[in-house]
Amino acid sequence: MKVLLLLTVLALSACEGRHGPVDLIGSTMGTRFTVTLPNGIGDYVPVRLQKDIEAALDDDEAQMSTYQDDSLISYFNQSDSTEWLQVLDSFCSKVERSQQISELTGGAFDITVGPLVNLWGFGPDEMIREPPDAAAIAALRAVTGYQQLQTDCARPAIRKNVAGLMLDMSAIGKGFAADRVAALLEELGFEDYLVEIGGELRLRGHNAAGKPWAIGIEAPLDDTRKPHIIVHLTDTAMATSGDYRNYFEAGGQRYSHTIDTRTGRPVTHSLASVTVVDRSAWRADALATALLVMGPEEGMAFATRENLAVLMLLRSEYGVEELQTAAFEQLRAG
Numbered sequence: 001m002k003v004l005l006l007l008t009v010l011a012l013s014a015c016e017g018r019h020g021p022v023d024l025i026g027s028t029m030g031t032r033f034t035v036t037l038p039n040g041i042g043d044y045v046p047v048r049l050q051k052d053i054e055a056a057l058d059d060d061e062a063q064m065s066t067y068q069d070d071s072l073i074s075y076f077n078q079s080d081s082t083e084w085l086q087v088l089d090s091f092c093s094k095v096e097r098s099q100q101i102s103e104l105t106g107g108a109f110d111i112t113v114g115p116l117v118n119l120w121g122f123g124p125d126e127m128i129r130e131p132p133d134a135a136a137i138a139a140l141r142a143v144t145g146y147q148q149l150q151t152d153c154a155r156p157a158i159r160k161n162v163a164g165l166m167l168d169m170s171a172i173g174k175g176f177a178a179d180r181v182a183a184l185l186e187e188l189g190f191e192d193y194l195v196e197i198g199g200e201l202r203l204r205g206h207n208a209a210g211k212p213w214a215i216g217i218e219a220p221l222d223d224t225r226k227p228h229i230i231v232h233l234t235d236t237a238m239a240t241s242g243d244y245r246n247y248f249e250a251g252g253q254r255y256s257h258t259i260d261t262r263t264g265r266p267v268t269h270s271l272a273s274v275t276v277v278d279r280s281a282w283r284a285d286a287l288a289t290a291l292l293v294m295g296p297e298e299g300m301a302f303a304t305r306e307n308l309a310v311l312m313l314l315r316s317e318y319g320v321e322e323l324q325t326a327a328f329e330q331l332r333a334g
Contacts, residue, residue, distance in 0.1 A: 020040050021036070021038050021039075022036070022040055022046065023035070024037070024046070024049065024050050026050065026054055026057075028058070028060075028197065029064075029065065029174055029177065029197070031174070031198035032197075033053075033057065033181070033197045033198075035053060035185070035193065035194070035195050036194040036195075036196075036207075037185075037190060037192070037193055038192050038193075038194075038205075038206070038207050039192055039208070042189075044188065049188075052184060053184065056177075056181060056184055057177055057181065057197075060176060060177045060180055061177075063088065063090065064094065064176070065173075066123065066167075066168060066169075072087055072088065073091075073169060076160075076166075076167060077166040077167060079160075081163075082160055082161060083159060084152065084155065084157040084158070085158055085159060086155065086156070086157050087156055087157060087158055089153065089156045092151055092152075092153040092158060094169070094172075094176055094282075095111070095149070095151050095167070096151045096153050097282065098111045098169065098172055098286065099111075099146055099149065101283070101286040101290065102146035103146070105287075105290040105302070107145065107261060107262055108260070108262070108289075108291075108293040109172075109289055109293070110146045110261040111149075111167050111168060111172065112145055112146055112148060112149055112165055112168075113168050113171075113259050113261050114167055114168035115143060116137070116141070116259045116264055117168050117170075118166075119136060119137065119140055120257075120266060122257040122259070123168065129250060130251075131250055137264040137265065140164075140264065141264040142162070142164075143162045143164035143166075144165070144261050145261060146261075147161075148161040148162050149165060149167075171241070171285065171289040172282055172285050172286045172289070173285075174198045174200040174281075174285060175200045175237070175282035175286065176281070176282045177197050178195045178202040178282075179202055179237070179280050179281045179282055181197070181202070182202040182204065182281070185204075186204070190204075191204065192204060192206055192207075193205065195281075199239070199240060200237075200239045200281050200285050201215065201237060201239070201281065203215075203233060203234065203235070203236065203237070203238075205235070206234060212234040213232065213233050214231075214232055215231055215232075216228075216229070216230050217230070217275050217311065218240065218242075218273070219313070219320060220242055220272035220315070220320060228320065229332070231277075231332055232334075233277065233331075236278070236279065237277070237280050237281040237283070238276065238277045238278075238284055239275070239276055239278075239281060239287075239288045240273055240274065240275040240276075240288060241273065241274050241289045241291075241292045242272055242273035242274075242313075243258050243266075243272060243273070243292065256268075258289070258292050258293060260293045267292065267293055269295035269296065270295075270296065270314045270315050271291075271296045271312055271313075271314055272313050272315050272320070273292070273312070273313045274288045274291040274299065274310065274311070274313075275328075276288040276308060276310050277310075277331060278308065287308065287310075296312055296314055296323055299312065300312065300323055300325070304325055304326070307327055308325060308327060308328075309327040309328040310325045310328050311323075311332075312324070
């Protein structure tokens with residue numbers, strides 16, 4: 001589950017009009033989406049534009065949702081075949097790009113985490129009250145790992161090397177969807193927009209005041225929502241992953257929904273949230289998850305090496321502490 005960013009949109013009214021600010025709001029992927037058009041919709045009919053956006057999102061959901069039994073990803077997950085499965089070119093591309101991030105991060109990001117997510121009670125099945133035993137974890141680790149998944153997008157097709165392999169694209173799917181809506185808006189000629197889907201952002205141009213978009217990054221607090229800092233962005237994407245909304249406690253220990261396929265267990269370090277600003281929402285989405293899995297030391301070393309704009313918020317006895325890369329510090333100062 002992704003952390004919902006607090007959006008602070010300066011000088012934006014709630015009114016609708018052809019030349020005044022417009023917000024298009026709806027539901028998708030178990031969360032909400034908001035498309036903000038600060039300069040109105042011009043000659044477009046609001047209902048038609050809303051339907052075009054929803055159609056694009058419905059198509060992505062029909063590919064990536066594990067909550068829909070007839071989705072492409074569910075069809076793949078339900079199959080025990082290790083033969084090549086013909087899929088849509090767009091879905092193959094999503095899987096292939098996910099695999100690229102897995103390779104880049106050494107498996108810290110891994111869409112084959114599905115069985116482990118379900119085992120720990122964070123998938124479509126019911127929540128659990130006690131952690132699973134070591135034998136159950138070991139059994140599922142044998143059927144996870146991005147190395148067990150293959151793509152051939154020239155066909156296009158994907159295949160699993162082991163029968164029990166399952167995919168879970170919840171840590172990248174909303175980013176893909178935000179990018180798709182952004183592409184639709186640009187095809188229609190919109191030069192200023194903000195797309196937000198479950199906390200993943202893609203934005204371009206300026207807000208209604210003609211200034212960069214003001215975006216609040218949420219403080220990692222269990223019981224309230226407030227911005228930790230506000231950054232001003234344009235022509236980019238941003239995503240935040242955190243472990244403080246979706247978790248359970250057992251035996252005095254907290255178990256996060258963020259599962260590391262390398263251990264088969266939830267992460268246990270002090271890193272509460274990671275924000276990544278990147279050129280596309282899907283990359284920001286996946287990288288934020290990968291860094292949250294890595295933890296502060298490994299993650300900051302990786303982010304610095306890759307020259308990523310990253311803000312980490314850590315729990316400490318003194319409250320919330322920050323770590324940031326030089327790229328994020330420069331963005332923050334600008």
